[in-house]
Amino acid sequence: MAACGAYAVNTVQPSSPPAAASGAKIPLIDDAAFPNIGDRLSAKGIPWAWFSGGWDNAEAGHPGPTFQYHHQPFNYFAAYAPGQPGRARLQDETTFFSAAAAGTLPAVSFVKPYGTENEHPGYASEHTGSDHLVDLLQAVMSGPQAKDTLVVVTYDEFGGQDDHVAVPTVDAWGPGTRIPAILISARMQHSGVDSTQYDTTSILATIEQAWGLSPLSSRDAGVNPLTNAIRAGTSGGQGGNG
Known part of the structure; x- marks a missing residue:
């Protein structure tokens, strides 16, 4: 673990239990100063x-x-x-x-x-x-809430060594290389690939848009929500570059 000012790079452990017996721990984050979703x-x-x-x-x-x-x-x-x-x-x-x-x-x-x-x-x-x-x-999908549920499946790392698409520059923290993301809903009538540029904070933006929440940071304030992908699956249209 390396630290630089107010940032920690690599794995740090929570102070609250359950927490690993070894490894660097960070103080509890003040929600009033740094709220989460x-x-x-x-x-x-x-x-x-x-x-x-x-x-x-x-x-x-x-x-x-x-x-x-x-x-x-x-x-x-x-x-x-x-x-x-x-x-x-x-x-x-x-x-x-x-x-x-x-x-x-x-x-x-x-x-x-x-x-x-x-x-x-x-x-x-x-x-x-x-x-x-x-x-x-x-x-x-077999439960009573299936018709009203959108499932987003994604990962925190990619599965290969090479990517032919250049990584865009948004800020000092990325985004990094592309990762898989799958959207599933009983209301979706079509499958396909959406070409809109997203990043992980697009999930935050989608939640914020759906529930009328204020953005947490400049990243989720400016990123594309998953609207195009949802629209493509439910209407049969093609996802575009939003």
């Missing part, structure tokens, strides 16, 4: 939750061997520390499956699979991860 949703009264594979075991003090502490973004913020009201938003992935079956999923749901089920090379396998993804998708 969960804070924005809560302020508007929008139901939401973060579902993580292995969370209950990790929180109870006996994490699985591939539970990733640093893959729990909200656990870095003061509003979601143990004892704080926001802590209830951090839930186990098993709750996601039961909520999907019951039709009680929050309006915005984030899902982070357990380590061996996230397709990461080195400690996970592609087929185990993709099989688990199918389970997650089937839970949503």
